[in-house]
Amino acid sequence: MSDYVIAPPVIPAVPVQGSSQMFPVRRIFCVGRNYAEHAIEMGSDPTREPPFYFTKPADAVLINGADMPYPPMSKDLHHEMELVVAIGTGGSDIAEADALKHVWGYCAGLDMTRRDLQNEAKKTGRPWDMGKGFDFSAPMGALRRAGDGFDPSRGRIELKVNGTVRQTSDLSRMIWSVPEIIANLSRLVRLAPGDLIMTGTPEGVAAVQRGDLLEGFVEGVGEVRCRIV
Ligand code: MN
Secondary structure: OOOOHHHHHOHHHHHEEOOOOOOOOOEEEEEEEOOOHHHOOOOOOOOOOOOOOEEOOHEEEEOOOOOOOOOOOOHHHHHHHEEEEEEEOOOOOOHHHHHHHHEEEEEEEEOOOEHHHHHHHHOOOOHHHHOOOOOOEEOOOOEOOOOOOOOOOOEEEEEEOOOEEEEEEEEEHHOOOOOHHHHHHHHOOOOOOOOOEEOOOOOOOOOOOOEEEEEEEEEEEEEEEEEEE
């Protein structure tokens, strides 16, 4: 044990379905613009440019069902419903054909975004960090273990706000598939156990207000739920 000068930070973690055990989170990588219709609604060209990434701090994780405080310095908090991949075995230069063997499990997650700050950053060529990586910006559902024939290449993905469907699509509409993302990202950084990858959102992103109830669902994976307070 190291002798730290302050108490070491608590390790953020995501619950596991049907278990009292937790999955410890190391880093959160997020894929930008991975569904064509969302790229179009954000004013971008949906052609198959190489995937790009941004990150959130691990302690941005909000446990499923917890209230999400409306973040400071924003008047335009948006939901982005996403499939999240949890890495169980690390590696660099992972081949596409081996990529799914590195996955421990999957969950439904929300890439909550201060869109006004992100848009300002885009306009001025500044980093997206304060638009994307703020406190409680990553509500995560419980993890479903990989295997049992689950295939992340298809399945309905949906988000309801106050019971009304706001986002609905299918995982098959991703521009870059889960194996392609893992292979590509592992060429940029050495992936490690505990890394989460948020795989991008379909169209229908919009603002939420205090009091709104967000209920997301990925077919074959599970749910994510939070209320904005
Ligand atoms: Mn996103």
